[in-house]
Amino acid sequence: MFDFKFDANALANKVILVTGAGDGIGKKAALTYASLGATVILLGKTTQKLEAVYDAIVEQGSPEPAIIPLDLKGATKQNYLDMVSTIKSQFGRLNGALLNAAMLGELSPFAQIHEQIWNDVMQVNVNSQYLLAQALLPLLQTTPDSSLVFTSSGVGNKGKAYWGAYSVSKFAIEGMMQVIADEYDTTSVRTNAINPGATNTKMRSVAYPGEDAKTVAYPADIMPAYVYLMCNDSVDVNGQVINAQ
Template structure:
């Protein structure tokens, strides 16, 4: 079985992402943190975006300790960021690094799990702001810069509830359906270019969000963020050139 059809079996070399500049949102903990570390370990210059500076600094220090390319930190709260924040951020990236070869848009808000009829307007608005509108504005700002790269990879974090609606997952599920559509639209528009856009569904993973959603679950029965990194490395590397408009499961049951 080839890595092209089985990203979860992909084995990245130590210089798989050498000379690539990659932005990771939600880089302070969970999957975003591990992705940043794994990208850096494979030679990438990683830009860490998140709302908690202390967490970003901790990841920055871990990257420094592994003698990887020096990372950069962008503190930004997606709940309050405006279009101008994203445009200014993109301009800063271009001025400092000259390009952007990859972006993992991983940050998301879980919201309150409840019956559909009990979702409050405030909770709905916050979910759509963080999980949809911020992803729209951020990707819209990044795309012109990423399109200048020979082979750029835009990667959205999806979910199984973004492919099949599930009771009580309400706004979160709807937001992930939107992300799937957003990625497909971008993929189709950039189909004849070097820029590809895909979604990745991490599956059940040991994260704070998962623990919040399933408080009675034994986390030791779940994959760790490190366990699911082969798919992330595959989709961010040149091994996945030509793969676009897809929704990839990081775990195969």
């Protein structure tokens, strides 16, 4: 595991957007960031799941979060611009954004990838990330020491048979991260990616239906890397892929 020890107030007074915050790794990251003092903006597709995370954050005594229900498959550039102006008017700043939401699509031989699945995976995992990052960067730039974190995968820098569109989309994410990191190198924004590694979530169980879920890490186990990239200890880290395991 990525070894990083942090204080109980490591993220105090930070405003952090987490996409895919209703389930899996994003849910655990949102709860963890909030427990360390951050005000978390929960973005996701299923409002009920976001509300449950909202309640859990309030129950654990953390700063009151905000909810943004948004389906990245259908969202437009204007939706993201509106979202950023709402964040700006409500909070006045954005210290970090964890772009975590993604879809797996279908694992299949390359020759049999359906065009619709390919397009959906690219829309959610790549195009929406470009639109989100483009909308978020001006606000991140006005906040000192801000952190933009993309989510890659073990198949994001080495292609693997049957991982098709998902693998290609994660290569694109690593490329997007590097382009932005290089362009914004002299600004207050640092841009990196996390590779969570095999983690016990819905997505993992769909990809590996026969696997004993107890043999892989839980989202809680990989949180040190997620906290590291959001807190001030990583201010000088830019353009890197951090392996959470």
